[in-house]
Structure formats: C-alpha cells, structure tokens
Amino acid sequence: MGRPEVCETCGVVVVLVLLAVAVVGLVAAGLVVVPRAQAEAAAARARAERAEAELAVAEQRGSQALRDLPFVALRVREDGRLIEANAVALERFPFLVPDMTILEAFSEHRLAGGVDRALADLSRQGFEVRLFADGRRTYRASVAPYEVGEGREALIFLTDQSEAVAYQELRSQFVANVSHELRTPLTGLRGLLEALDDPAMDPATRRDFVARATSETQRLEALITDILFLSELETAPGRPSGSRSDLAQAASATVADLWRVAEDHGVRLELDADGPAWTPLSDRMAATIVRNLVENAVKYAGPGATATTRVRRDGDGVVLTVADDGAGIPERHLMHVFERFYRADPSRSKRLGGTGLGLSIVKHIAERFGGRAEASSREGFGTTVTVTLPEEDA
Numbered sequence: 001m002g003r004p005e006v007c008e009t010c011g012v013v014v015v016l017v018l019l020a021v022a023v024v025g026l027v028a029a030g031l032v033v034v035p036r037a038q039a040e041a042a043a044a045r046a047r048a049e050r051a052e053a054e055l056a057v058a059e060q061r062g063s064q065a066l067r068d069l070p071f072v073a074l075r076v077r078e079d080g081r082l083i084e085a086n087a088v089a090l091e092r093f094p095f096l097v098p099d100m101t102i103l104e105a106f107s108e109h110r111l112a113g114g115v116d117r118a119l120a121d122l123s124r125q126g127f128e129v130r131l132f133a134d135g136r137r138t139y140r141a142s143v144a145p146y147e148v149g150e151g152r153e154a155l156i157f158l159t160d161q162s163e164a165v166a167y168q169e170l171r172s173q174f175v176a177n178v179s180h181e182l183r184t185p186l187t188g189l190r191g192l193l194e195a196l197d198d199p200a201m202d203p204a205t206r207r208d209f210v211a212r213a214t215s216e217t218q219r220l221e222a223l224i225t226d227i228l229f230l231s232e233l234e235t236a237p238g239r240p241s242g243s244r245s246d247l248a249q250a251a252s253a254t255v256a257d258l259w260r261v262a263e264d265h266g267v268r269l270e271l272d273a274d275g276p277a278w279t280p281l282s283d284r285m286a287a288t289i290v291r292n293l294v295e296n297a298v299k300y301a302g303p304g305a306t307a308t309t310r311v312r313r314d315g316d317g318v319v320l321t322v323a324d325d326g327a328g329i330p331e332r333h334l335m336h337v338f339e340r341f342y343r344a345d346p347s348r349s350k351r352l353g354g355t356g357l358g359l360s361i362v363k364h365i366a367e368r369f370g371g372r373a374e375a376s377s378r379e380g381f382g383t384t385v386t387v388t389l390p391e392e393d394a
C-alpha cells in the first residue's frame with residue numbers, strides 16, 4: 001500500500017481560502033465595529049456636552065434663585081471662601097468680595113465655626129449671631145452644605161431677627177414697667193389699710209387715710225383702663241370698621257366736661273372750633289385724644305394759665321391743637337414725652353393721677369390712621385401739642 005498522495009497545491013489553496021475568509025471576516029467585522037465605536041463615542045460626547053449644558057443652566061438658575069432671595073444668601077467653597085453673595089447680602093455688607101473667608105468678612109468666630117462644621121460633617125447648622133452692619137444686628141444663620149462633583153459647597157442664609165428681638169425686648173420692658181406701675185399704688189394701698197386697722201387712730205387721720213386709699217384705687221383704675229386701651233389698640237390694628245367721628249364735637253364736649261376741674265386747678269379753658277371736622281376715629285378714640293391733651297394742660301400748666309383747644313380743617317386733614325401758656329416742658333424731657341410711662345415730673349404726674357401713658361395713646365391712635373402727634377414747648381412759656389389726622393367726608 002502506498003502513502004496517500006498529498007495534493008500540495010490543494011493544501012495551499014485551502015490555507016489561502018481560510019486566510020481569505022478570515023481577512024474578509026475581519027474586514028467585515030471592522031466595517032461594522034469601527035463605526036459603532038465611533039457612534040458610541042460621539043453619543044457619549046453628546047451626552048457629556050448635554051449634561052454640562054444642563055449643569056450650567058442649573059447653576060445659572062441656582063445663582064439666579066440665590067440672587068433673588070429676599071434675605072442674605074452666600075455661597076461658599078469647601079475651604080470656606082466666598083463664591084457669590086446675593087443682592088441683599090451686598091446691600092447689607094458691601095465689603096463682601098469673592099474669595100474672602102467668612103471670618104475675614106464678618107470677624108465672627110461663631111459664624112465661621114458653624115460654616116466649617118457644616119462643610120466638615122456635611123450637616124445642616126442653625127444658630128443666632130450678632131453681626132456688624134449699620135449697627136449690631138441679630139441674625140438667624142442657617143448653613144446648608146452639599147456635594148458638588150468631588151468637592152463640597154455650602155449655602156449660608158442670614159435672616160434678620162433684630163426687629164423680633166427688639167419687639168421682644170420692648171414687650172418684656174413694657175411688662176416690667178406695667179408690673180412696677182401697678183405695684184406702687186398697691187403697696188401704698190396695703191400700707192394705708194394696715195394703718196387703718198389701728199383702733200386708736202383719730203377720726204381726722206382716718207378720713208385722710210381713707211381719702212388717700214381711694215385716690216390709690218383711682219390711680220390703679222386709670223392705669224388698668226389705659227393699659228387695656230393700649231393693648232386693644234395693638235391687638236386690633238387698622239381702621240375700626242365704619243368708624244367716623246367729629247373731632248370738633250369731641251373737643252367741645254371735653255372742654256365742657258373739664259371746665260370745673262380746670263377751674264379748680266386755676267386753669268382757664270378756651271375752645272376754638274368752627275363746624276364739624278370728621279375723622280376716621282371711633283367716638284371713644286376721638287374723646288380719648290382730646291381728653292388726654294386737655295387734662296394734661298389742666299394738670300401741668302399751673303394756676304393762672306389758659307389752655308386753648310383748637311380744631312381746624314386744613315387741606316385734606318384735620319388738625320387738633322391744645323396750647324397752654326403754662327409751665328412748659330424742659331427740653332431734655334420733650335423728646336421723650338410720647339414714650340410709654342415717661343413723665344417729665346414723676347411725682348407731680350402721680351400725685352395728679354397721671355399714668356404716663358396719655359401721650360403715647362394719643363400718638364398711637366394718630367399713627368394708626370396715618371396721622372401724627374407732635375409737641376413743642378418752652379419752659380416757662382407753655383406747651384402746644386398738635387395732632388394731625390386725615391379728614392373723612394362729611
């Protein structure tokens with residue numbers, strides 16, 4: 001048996017065919033694969049570009065939103081340096097520039113520390129700080145950190161609490177003053193009642209003590225009435241619905257009412273009012289304003305003085321003036337007389353049943369209707385208090 005005959009040419013042909021098939025396959029595969037890879041790369045590039053554009057838009061929107069916030073808003077980098085500040089921030093703190101640290105900007109360690117902590121722990125921080133900007137003001141600081149790419153940033157919001165703090169202070173001061181004012185007549189009253197308990201007291205002293213106890217209770221009553229009226233004015237701001245009052249009528253009624261008391265104090269009352277002068281006040285408010293001013297003239301002008309109450313329609317306003325030619329108010333006291341519980345002469349005011357609230361009530365009522373109350377005075381020459389109110393159609 002001979003060896004099978006090998007067809008060498010056939011082998012070469014087979015190898016060549018296989019090679020050709022492989023090459024065609026590779027080329028064919030290449031023709032498909034290369035464009036797909038290219039397409040994928042292009043799509044990825046487009047996606048990246050789109051994401052970048054979206055990020056830019058989002059950032060722009062974020063910045064715009066930040067800029068429009070009605071309170072102080074700052075954006076800081078991870079190292080606590082300023083990236084941007086909104087309009088309110090720049091208005092309050094014009095010294096802010098990009099890249100400065102919070103500590104450099106405000107010299108306030110509590111704020112800088114809070115920002116550092118927020119960025120380090122990625123935790124929201126909230127606290128109160130006192131910052132310097134046209135006077136020391138109290139701000140509620142809120143620091144909100146967040147991640148961006150590899151790093152971190154934080155938004156710092158500062159809301160001004162000064163008004164709320166000042167209001168709180170005013171309230172507690174008012175409560176303290178009220179307590180003090182109420183305690184004084186109460187203490188006096190208790191002392192008098194204890195003394196009256198003495199059976200050996202002679203009738204004349206007893207009568208005197210009873211009269212003093214009565215005047216202390218009247219003082220208490222006046223105080224409580226004024227405090228309640230003030231609190232009523234504060235709790236129901238705005239115009240009482242449908243109210244309307246003739247100030248000229250209130251003035252003539254008050255002058256008639258106080259004529260006798262004025263005479264007892266040696267003060268002459270005059271009235272100068274021609275025709276009705278309608279205001280948006282309630283009748284009680286109108287009567288309170290005129291009475292407080294005329295009573296003050298009666299109490300403080302001194303014997304021999306004349307107090308003139310004048311009501312005028314002036315342009316589209318109504319002007320009430322109560323002018324006396326009496327003792328006057330020393331200049332150092334004049335600017336304070338509209339403050340609650342302020343008395344230029346405390347012992348005289350208390351002796352005459354003053355509460356220290358009369359003028360503050362007058363001012364409060366006037367301002368509530370967009371009007372104003374002013375006082376001018378010269379020691380030894382007299383006092384004029386002027387109240388201007390809007391006129392109401394007749």
Ligand code: ADP
Nearest residue numbers: 296297300343344345349354355356358359383
């Ligand atoms: P009071 O209840 O003490 O009268 P007011 O608020 O009405 O309180 O007035 C404040 C202070 O202003 C008074 O205590 C008094 O010292 C001073 N005052 C007000 N009106 C006059 C006036 N016509 N003449 C002198 N002093 C006045």
